[in-house]
Amino acid sequence: MNPFTYSRPSSVGEAVNLSGAATRFIAGGTNLLDLMKENITRPEHLIDITGLPLNEVTETPEGGLMIGALVSNADLAWHPLIEERYPLLSQAILAGASPQLRNMASTGGNLLQRTRCYYFYDSTVPCNKRDPGSGCPARDGLNRIHAILGASDECVATHPSDMCVALAALEAVVHVEGRAGSRRIEFADFHRLPGDSPQRDNQLADDELITAVELPAPGFAGQGTYLKIRDRASYAFALISVAASLELDGDVIRSARLALGGVAHKPWRDKAAEHVLIGKPVSRDSFAAAADALLADAEPLEHNAFKVKLARRAIIRALSDAAVGGNAR
Amino acid sequence: MSSPTSQDFAGHAISLTLNGQARQLTVQPWTTLLDLLRDQLDLVGSKKGCDHGQCGACTVLRDGKRINSCLTLAIMCNGAELTTIEGLADGDQLHPMQQAFIKHDAFQCGYCTPGQICSAVGLANEGRANSTAEIKELMSGNLCRCGAYSNIVAAVEEALPHTPQFEKAGGSR
Numbered sequence: 001m002n003p004f005t006y007s008r009p010s011s012v013g014e015a016v017n018l019s020g021a022a023t024r025f026i027a028g029g030t031n032l033l034d035l036m037k038e039n040i041t042r043p044e045h046l047i048d049i050t051g052l053p054l055n056e057v058t059e060t061p062e063g064g065l066m067i068g069a070l071v072s073n074a075d076l077a078w079h080p081l082i083e084e085r086y087p088l089l090s091q092a093i094l095a096g097a098s099p100q101l102r103n104m105a106s107t108g109g110n111l112l113q114r115t116r117c118y119y120f121y122d123s124t125v126p127c128n129k130r131d132p133g134s135g136c137p138a139r140d141g142l143n144r145i146h147a148i149l150g151a152s153d154e155c156v157a158t159h160p161s162d163m164c165v166a167l168a169a170l171e172a173v174v175h176v177e178g179r180a181g182s183r184r185i186e187f188a189d190f191h192r193l194p195g196d197s198p199q200r201d202n203q204l205a206d207d208e209l210i211t212a213v214e215l216p217a218p219g220f221a222g223q224g225t226y227l228k229i230r231d232r233a234s235y236a237f238a239l240i241s242v243a244a245s246l247e248l249d250g251d252v253i254r255s256a257r258l259a260l261g262g263v264a265h266k267p268w269r270d271k272a273a274e275h276v277l278i279g280k281p282v283s284r285d286s287f288a289a290a291a292d293a294l295l296a297d298a299e300p301l302e303h304n305a306f307k308v309k310l311a312r313r314a315i316i317r318a319l320s321d322a323a324v325g326g327n328a329r
Numbered sequence: 330m331s332s333p334t335s336q337d338f339a340g341h342a343i344s345l346t347l348n349g350q351a352r353q354l355t356v357q358p359w360t361t362l363l364d365l366l367r368d369q370l371d372l373v374g375s376k377k378g379c380d381h382g383q384c385g386a387c388t389v390l391r392d393g394k395r396i397n398s399c400l401t402l403a404i405m406c407n408g409a410e411l412t413t414i415e416g417l418a419d420g421d422q423l424h425p426m427q428q429a430f431i432k433h434d435a436f437q438c439g440y441c442t443p444g445q446i447c448s449a450v451g452l453a454n455e456g457r458a459n460s461t462a463e464i465k466e467l468m469s470g471n472l473c474r475c476g477a478y479s480n481i482v483a484a485v486e487e488a489l490p491h492t493p494q495f496e497k498a499g500g501s502r
Binding site for chain 1: 341357358359361380381382385388394395396397400401402404405448451452455457465466467468469470471
């Protein structure tokens, strides 16, 4: 780890004023310190934001919840209002990381996790995300864990978060504050596809701090199910994950939410695939049609073609579980 | 921001409670809690297995919650109440979790054991493990390369009901 200076501001305004291109905010530190130990991130100054008043979960006038950016992943997953109204989110958080990491990791930091692509983490090889313009060894290399949707010639990395897949399905809103003031970012717009600038994971500017994540009133979406497929039963990143929620009218689907993890540079929500389900009966054929729509543009690489089949089956299973109010986990 | 000066890299004073004792310490901003414990304070029970939060051998308790000390900056523990494996016993009286690990032979080489035991005490504080399956899931952040898992689970299962809940000195958590 490189030497750096440190400060601990007590207000959001002070924190934002300290920030710049060579600084990083730190809360849980579970990903940032790991990246610093590998010399992938070398900040000159760390701004410790754990003294800021962003640690509450409060109800909004619209019937949703405002989650402070510093609420830990563990506290959020086990918060009574989340367990009751958004069990989809609770399941997704508990499917990720380990209990120790969930005790440390913050809500805001979870959104800012960087990819676990092994080439990104290996500073002895090129990587367009780490060193723009240097190349992507993953595209023609060992790419079993990589993207099948929305990738580019420059980058085939995936976003690692479980929590964010649920937040995409829930249509959360990210609240940020920068020197120019505050703004709200729809969750679908927060993370980016790699395009020709994979070094940018999301839309945040250097001086912007996530202050809260807002959940809309839960409705049917919160009661969905989260299915995670990985190489071992616990404590591993997703090969494929699915957040699925269904609103039913008897045996007919009125509306649906469907988001995938492990397939793209961002949590992958496909509204067209959701639309395929509307008005259809609850059946395996309906779910398969939605899966085929979502995966129609999949472009597998040499070692991850299995993900297309796996995603199709996972979507069908998650929707089947969601239809009976099940808990796929 | 302006370039840092040598003054900026001077140590920072922090105060914390470590295994029941108030401590005043000087740390560099980049010193991890694990390095503080092992290198500065000679508390070498907590192990540096992977140094990346993947193995759990460095697990300690901060304000009663289990954390990976390798991914924690010491400077960010100012004011915290820390418990390491060295602080679990009450004099010669082992902690119930330590006793259970011995009774069930829940280790072979012992390298992961301090982290396993601290993690299991954190598990007890959380109060969320109500079945063998839940113990396994909620202990998955601690790896054991000897593969003593079945005995670890047996030890944790036995000791959970006898493990006192954490109470922060001077207040609740």
